[in-house]
Amino acid sequence: MTTASEHSTQVKPVTQHRGRISSPIDIWRRRLLIFIVITYTAVLILAPLVGLISGAFAEGLGGIISAVSDPAVFSAFSLTLYIAFIIIVIHALFGTTLAWVLVRYRFPGRRLLNAFIDLPFAVSPVVVGYMLLLLFGRNGMLAPVLDLFQIKVAFAVPGMILATLFVTLPFMAREVMPVLEAFGIEQEQAAATLGANGWQTFWMVTFPALRWGFIYGVILTFARALGEFGAVLVVGGGIQGRTETATLFIFRALDGRQYVGAYSAALLLGLLSLILVVGTEFLRRREK
Amino acid sequence: MTTTTPSLAIKDTPHRAPWGRWGIKSAAFTYLIVLLLIPLSVIFQDGLKDGLVNLWGSISLPIAWAALRLTLWTSALMAVINAVMGTLTAYVLVRYSFPGKSFLNAIVDLPLAIPTLVTGVMLVVLYGPQSIIGGWFKDQLGWQIIFAPPGIILALLFVNFPFVVRAVQPVLESLDRESEEAAATLGAGSARIFWQVTLPALWSSIASGALLSFARAIGEFGAIVIVAGNIPFRSQTAAIYVFGEVESSNRQGASAMSIVMLSLAFVLVLFVDWLRKRGRKERTA
Numbered sequence: 001m002t003t004a005s006e007h008s009t010q011v012k013p014v015t016q017h018r019g020r021i022s023s024p025i026d027i028w029r030r031r032l033l034i035f036i037v038i039t040y041t042a043v044l045i046l047a048p049l050v051g052l053i054s055g056a057f058a059e060g061l062g063g064i065i066s067a068v069s070d071p072a073v074f075s076a077f078s079l080t081l082y083i084a085f086i087i088i089v090i091h092a093l094f095g096t097t098l099a100w101v102l103v104r105y106r107f108p109g110r111r112l113l114n115a116f117i118d119l120p121f122a123v124s125p126v127v128v129g130y131m132l133l134l135l136f137g138r139n140g141m142l143a144p145v146l147d148l149f150q151i152k153v154a155f156a157v158p159g160m161i162l163a164t165l166f167v168t169l170p171f172m173a174r175e176v177m178p179v180l181e182a183f184g185i186e187q188e189q190a191a192a193t194l195g196a197n198g199w200q201t202f203w204m205v206t207f208p209a210l211r212w213g214f215i216y217g218v219i220l221t222f223a224r225a226l227g228e229f230g231a232v233l234v235v236g237g238g239i240q241g242r243t244e245t246a247t248l249f250i251f252r253a254l255d256g257r258q259y260v261g262a263y264s265a266a267l268l269l270g271l272l273s274l275i276l277v278v279g280t281e282f283l284r285r286r287e288k
Numbered sequence: 289m290t291t292t293t294p295s296l297a298i299k300d301t302p303h304r305a306p307w308g309r310w311g312i313k314s315a316a317f318t319y320l321i322v323l324l325l326i327p328l329s330v331i332f333q334d335g336l337k338d339g340l341v342n343l344w345g346s347i348s349l350p351i352a353w354a355a356l357r358l359t360l361w362t363s364a365l366m367a368v369i370n371a372v373m374g375t376l377t378a379y380v381l382v383r384y385s386f387p388g389k390s391f392l393n394a395i396v397d398l399p400l401a402i403p404t405l406v407t408g409v410m411l412v413v414l415y416g417p418q419s420i421i422g423g424w425f426k427d428q429l430g431w432q433i434i435f436a437p438p439g440i441i442l443a444l445l446f447v448n449f450p451f452v453v454r455a456v457q458p459v460l461e462s463l464d465r466e467s468e469e470a471a472a473t474l475g476a477g478s479a480r481i482f483w484q485v486t487l488p489a490l491w492s493s494i495a496s497g498a499l500l501s502f503a504r505a506i507g508e509f510g511a512i513v514i515v516a517g518n519i520p521f522r523s524q525t526a527a528i529y530v531f532g533e534v535e536s537s538n539r540q541g542a543s544a545m546s547i548v549m550l551s552l553a554f555v556l557v558l559f560v561d562w563l564r565k566r567g568r569k570e571r572t573a
Contacts, residue, residue, distance in 0.1 A: 025477075025478075026478050029478070029479075030384055033376060033379070033380050033384070034380055034384060034386050036376065037373075037376055037377045037380045037392070038388070038392065040373055040377070041377070041392060041395055041396075041449075044442070044445055044446055044449065045395055045398055045399065045446060045449065046395070047414055048407070048410035048411050048413070048414045048446065049398075049410060051410055051413040051414035051419070052406070052409060052410040052413050052414075054413075055413040094315065094316070094319040097312055097315050097316045097319070098316040098319060098320065100312065100316075101312060101313055101316040101317075102316075105309075105313060107313075113320070114561070115557060115558055115561035116320075116324070116557075117320075118557050118560070118561070119324065119328075119553060119554070119557050120324070121500070121503070121504060121557070122500075122503035122504055122506075122507060122553035122556060122557050123328075123507055123549075123550060123553050124506070124507025124508070124509055124526075124527045124530070124546075124549050124553075125507065125509050125510070125527075126507075126509050126527045126528075126530045126531045126534070127331070127507065127527075127530060127546045127549055127550060128327070129534075130331070130530060130534050130542055130543075130546055131327035131328065131330055131331045131546075132327060133534065134327075134330045134331060134334050134543075135326070135327060135330050141330060162323075165323055166323055166324065166327065169323055169324065198308060220400075223401055226403065227402070227403025227404065227405065227406070227510075228403075229403065229404065229405040229509070229510040230509035230510055230513075230527070230531070233531075234531065234534055247403060247405045247406075247510070250405060250406070250409065251405065251513075251514075254409065254412075254514065262409060263409065263413065266405070266406045266409045266410070269403055269406055270401075270402050270403065270406045273401045273402065273403060274398070274401045274402065276401070277397065277400065277401035278394070278401070281394075281397070
């Protein structure tokens with residue numbers, strides 16, 4: 001289409017318009033590029049979403065309601081929420097501490113450590129689950145100790161919590177660090193000279209400034225924890241009623257060809273994380 | 289740390305007593321060591337205890353080798369497509385204004401919010417053999433999408449869509465328009481300006497976004513296990529292979545493949561970090 005004429009060397013009527021250069025060719029190229037991008041996102045991202053919604057509604061709203069009111073769905077979602085809540089408490093506390101240490105303190109190896117935090121983004125969830133089995137499994141390295149104290153970690157909830165902690169580790173630090181860096185230390189110094197102690201300075205000066213980074217970190221961690229699958233499958237085993245989370249329920253339902261059940265639960269889980277992330281983004285924008 | 293000047297004395301204020309500082313530091317380090325370092329080192333210890341020869345033996349089994357090859361080529365192809373389309377999307381989002389732009393901008397983050405397993409389910413619903421579209425592709429064109437490499441690539445593209453866009457977008461926004469305008473006044477067409485002025489300034493961010501998505505793609509499991517369907521030599525990726533080995537209690541095979549995947553992750557994450565730092569330096573210079 002327009003690309004053929006791009007190669008002509010003739011002088012084009014170039015008009016400077018609000019600092020933007022536009023000729024007829026540019027206008028067509030612009031339309032073409034916008035068209036390509038919209039088509040790409042529509043086919044890649046929106047179409048599957050629509051597909052899932054129509055798949056869940058295949059037997060009407062009644063089908064979804066009866067599928068979702070299955071007690072297995074309830075217990076799976078409860079376990080998922082339970083794990084996700086524990087995750088955010090631990091990461092909110094230690095993730096913020098880690099961000100603080102990386103931004104405010106200088107020590108050898110800080111740069112390497114900073115890069116290291118991103119590792120869970122790249123490590124396969126299956127490998128994460130497997131690592132924990134090597135540690136806590138029946139023949140695992142820590143098996144004697146666990147047997148001694150009668151603690152069960154693998155194929156139980158504690159192992160699933162550890163796996164999810166690993167996978168969600170980067171979010172908190174990555175959201176809090178840039179805010180902490182931008183905030184600087186002047187106001188803290190002012191508070192200190194006015195006689196505030198460490199805790200007072202943190203809670204009354206630093207934390208309010210970090211608020212949005214902190215909240216966004218917590219929400220992203222929570223959303224990611226809701227959706228974790230591979231790691232909890234390997235370490236938890238997906239035992240129905242005991243270690244079956246929402247994602248594991250979906251997996252089992254698909255395996256058993258209960259399509260409406262699987263699609264409805266997938267839709268519910270997808271909506272839950274979507275509302276969380278979009279809602280927070282909306283709140284943050286309104287704040288600005 | 290010695291504090292000699294009064295200004296530094298404020299920095300190391302009395303409100304942060306040395307023990308508090310050490311307490312905070314050791315809390316952060318313990319957190320990292322317990323959650324990251326111990327599990328990671330256990331896998332290397334387990335995989336390497338029988339020596340490198342055995343490790344190589346496990347990886348070079350035809351079935352393992354095929355899984356690794358499939359993972360690498362699908363991930364690489366995805367990274368290339370993602371680099372091109374992600375850069376294009378970022379360009380359109382930054383430079384043009386059109387109705388629905390803020391909606392498009394919101395959609396970019398959607399894959400981050402959707403659990404990867406749900407992504408896999410969505411793709412099977414849409415392109416699976418029982419669906420209208422999947423059936424049409426199979427009957428009319430003879431293409432199988434689900435349980436085959438195209439489905440894997442689609443799933444990887446979906447899951448990794450935000451990474452290149454979000455890496456390029458801020459750089460493009462902060463890019464100085466002066467050199468582009470200078471090129472325009474000198475008579476360069478906008479295609480030439482893009483290739484010779486804009487794109488060179490974006491290289492490091494495109495590369496870091498694409499490599500990050502490549503690194504994530506190598507380990508992707510949730511989206512792929514549904515879409516690929518675990519057929520050895522055809523649609524079994526490295527992550528699915530590890531899963532199978534763990535399920536069948538083949539510790540050696542699982543550890544060997546895990547070590548290969550972890551080493552790739554290490555190298556890629558460090559390289560992405562280096563690229564980002566270099567990009568930041570280039571921009572401030």
